[in-house]
Amino acid sequence: MLENSQGSKTNLSELGEFGLIEHLTKNFKITPENTLKGIGDDAAVLDFHGEKTVVTTDLLVEGVHFDLAYMPLKHLGYKAVMVNLSDIYAMNATPKQITVSFAVSNRFPLEALEELYAGIELAAKLYEVDVVGGDTSSSTSGLVISITALGSAPEADIVYRNGAQPGDLLVVTGDLGAAYMGLQVLEREKEVFKVNPQSQPDLEPYSYLVERQLKPEARKDIPPLFRSLELKPTSMIDISDGLSSEIIHLCKSSKTGANLYEEKIPLDPAVISVCEEFEIDSTTITLSGGEDYELLFTIAQGDFDKIKANPNFTVIGHMTEENEGMHLITRANQKIPLIARGWNAMEKED
Amino acid sequence: MLENSQGSKTNLSELGEFGLIEHLTKNFKITPENTLKGIGDDAAVLDFHGEKTVVTTDLLVEGVHFDLAYMPLKHLGYKAVMVNLSDIYAMNATPKQITVSFAVSNRFPLEALEELYAGIELAAKLYEVDVVGGDTSSSTSGLVISITALGSAPEADIVYRNGAQPGDLLVVTGDLGAAYMGLQVLEREKEVFKVNPQSQPDLEPYSYLVERQLKPEARKDIPPLFRSLELKPTSMIDISDGLSSEIIHLCKSSKTGANLYEEKIPLDPAVISVCEEFEIDSTTITLSGGEDYELLFTIAQGDFDKIKANPNFTVIGHMTEENEGMHLITRANQKIPLIARGWNAMEKED
Numbered sequence A, B: 001m002l003e004n005s006q007g008s009k010t011n012l013s014e015l016g017e018f019g020l021i022e023h024l025t026k027n028f029k030i031t032p033e034n035t036l037k038g039i040g041d042d043a044a045v046l047d048f049h050g051e052k053t054v055v056t057t058d059l060l061v062e063g064v065h066f067d068l069a070y071m072p073l074k075h076l077g078y079k080a081v082m083v084n085l086s087d088i089y090a091m092n093a094t095p096k097q098i099t100v101s102f103a104v105s106n107r108f109p110l111e112a113l114e115e116l117y118a119g120i121e122l123a124a125k126l127y128e129v130d131v132v133g134g135d136t137s138s139s140t141s142g143l144v145i146s147i148t149a150l151g152s153a154p155e156a157d158i159v160y161r162n163g164a165q166p167g168d169l170l171v172v173t174g175d176l177g178a179a180y181m182g183l184q185v186l187e188r189e190k191e192v193f194k195v196n197p198q199s200q201p202d203l204e205p206y207s208y209l210v211e212r213q214l215k216p217e218a219r220k221d222i223p224p225l226f227r228s229l230e231l232k233p234t235s236m237i238d239i240s241d242g243l244s245s246e247i248i249h250l251c252k253s254s255k256t257g258a259n260l261y262e263e264k265i266p267l268d269p270a271v272i273s274v275c276e277e278f279e280i281d282s283t284t285i286t287l288s289g290g291e292d293y294e295l296l297f298t299i300a301q302g303d304f305d306k307i308k309a310n311p312n313f314t315v316i317g318h319m320t321e322e323n324e325g326m327h328l329i330t331r332a333n334q335k336i337p338l339i340a341r342g343w344n345a346m347e348k349e350d
Helices: A012-018 A020-025 A073-089 A110-126 A178-195 A204-214 A222-228 A243-254 A269-278 A282-288 A301-307 B012-018 B020-024 B073-089 B110-126 B178-195 B204-214 B222-228 B243-254 B269-278 B282-288 B301-307
Strands: A035-037 A044-046 A052-061 A094-104 A130-138 A144-153 A169-173 A235-239 A256-261 A294-299 A313-321 A326-329 A335-337 B035-037 B044-046 B052-061 B094-104 B130-138 B144-153 B169-173 B235-238 B256-261 B295-299 B313-321 B326-329 B335-337
Touching: A020 A110, A020 A130, A035 A130, A044 A094, A044 A130, A052 A073, A052 B094, A052 B144, A073 A094, A073 A110, A073 A144, A073 A235, A094 A110, A094 B052, A094 B144, A110 A130, A144 B052, A144 B094, A144 B144, A169 A243, A169 A301, A178 A204, A178 A269, A204 A269, A235 A243, A243 A256, A243 A282, A243 A294, A243 A313, A243 A326, A269 A282, A294 A301, A301 A313, B020 B110, B020 B130, B035 B130, B044 B094, B044 B130, B052 B073, B073 B094, B073 B110, B073 B144, B073 B235, B094 B110, B110 B130, B169 B243, B169 B301, B178 B204, B178 B269, B204 B269, B235 B243, B243 B256, B243 B282, B243 B295, B243 B313, B243 B326, B269 B282, B295 B301, B301 B313
Parallel strands: A052 B130, A094 A130, A130 B052, A256 A326, B094 B130, B256 B326
Antiparallel strands: A035 A044, A044 B052, A052 A144, A052 B044, A094 A144, A169 A294, A169 A313, A235 A294, A256 A313, A326 A335, B035 B044, B052 B144, B094 B144, B169 B295, B169 B313, B235 B295, B256 B313, B326 B335
16 A cells, blocks of 8 residues: 555665655744744753643554555554543643654655655644654564644643533533544455556545544644533543543542443444444443544533533533442443543553 | 573563563652653653753664674663763753653563663662653564653753854763773674684773673763853764764864864873774774763863863863864864764664
8 A cells, every 4th residue: 555655665765864854844834922942953842821831752663553545644643642632621721832753664655755844844733733853763573653742721620530520511522433433444445456466446535434443633723612612521531431430540540430331332324334334332332432532521410501401512421429330321221330442562651 | 592591481472461671660769859750651751841842862772883792781771861961961951751661572571671771770879760651572683772861950950962062172071982992802802702602701901892882871970060150051962873974964064274283182091001902093983982971062262261170071172164074183283174973874863
């Protein structure tokens, strides 16, 4: 796929002294108000104007987090930025800068890295963050991307995971499960392609799902919306690993229980339809699927009027006393304990 | 080596739900004054008390930057932190926090990662930085470590690469070339070990060199020393890639030339002696060797009295007009153009 999609190829070793990063970042602009010095010194120099700084980092590994057989490099660059910005929004903060490091093997020509950077540049532009540093290295195999995002917020605005109280409403933005089902569709097409390389997949019926997988958007709109609604959530987290484990994170941090109502989980019609086609239970995939990059938060019951009828938000449950545990209340009114999805030998702390 | 040095082995997949990072970082303390929230939320929350923030990142790849045949994991963790802190000191700033991400293959048992983290923890403690985040992932091959360091400084104190003027003195801390020669010694012992696994290397005569390679120290002492001397360099960079390319960076950023005097380059006696043993020219290895993590800076001639006779500093040359170019003046009084060392297909911008 990599070879097919590239017209010309420049070997990285042909670049000479002028520097790969210099070449890849030469069009990057910085915002002088927030970034006093970007790329080109030992470190970048940033100004947060007296606000608190928030920082998060994510590592994406080829063969673990992405498959270049169906993930175009431009999309990968874009998504790698989204994954980090989503963590900043989940603090109710505004991302300001990112650093981008990667290790690549020789099979990647310069044009492939230009594609990757085009996606990073697009994300940085649309989300108004400066690319202020990074590091590049050769790799003995595959592509590894490490991004760190910095943001800022007034201390009073910052929302942690640990502030939920029993009785608070559990709310989610957008809809869930689409990114995971987009991945299932892409995996199926990859298998078809292996058997018959001439086949032309018709992904049109799955366009929403595939886009949620390949080009997710972080919820940039939500922190300003909270401010305009004069609403501060009591706790918040972004949904990267599936609803179930995120609810467990909020409950454990806040020392509460939770009841999640199956019938309230917001699903796009395309998710319902593709779950029928794949004969997968839609609740299972929202609980365990991941990569939705929506925000999950809790609010005091008294704040319900502020979000009522707002199409961005769906109340999906409420927090309970810690000793009541964490449960899914099914459509049949059964109470099933929430469990984190299978542990993948690796875990992320932020 | 990895297998030999580990007593017990816990497969990472045996860890269950409690979380690898939680396990590895459970003893890490944060400094509440600077770090409002460390590990355990979507992002860390930091306070720089109105000072400017500096940020830098480095990626270390097994087989490219380190060889676990002679690099113990604890030393690797320590060194990975030093590489980043050195960039912060080169801005004349104080490091405050780091994030640590890594990807590992299954061949690393938990105990190996505990060793790695023991080195990170020791570095964080000695250099007074908080470990505030990170990400872990499995890897299809080898170990990749990505560290981002954040620091702070009053805006007026920050020293960039671009402030040198013609006539400024070119000054270096410490001595050069030892880390590179330490690597040569270790590479030689590795070859001996391959031929005769029973051989017991006597590294005692090379202890300074090997320590500079395996356990380098960043120059934490220099920014406060500058403050006590009431000295602000006009430009500064850390020496990670060899003296020659660092001088070229300062000159290109500052739009100056430079004359470097071969006879002034500070060498430890152990470097001189091992260069004779290996029949390598000591000037060549200081110019191109790298990994010294000393600081290279320029000062106005009028500030010379502030550093005169200070054993931390050696004046090795001076800056010239840009059109005079960048030269090494040899002991035989020959003028040789400075060239950057061979380009390794990868380059770092900070």
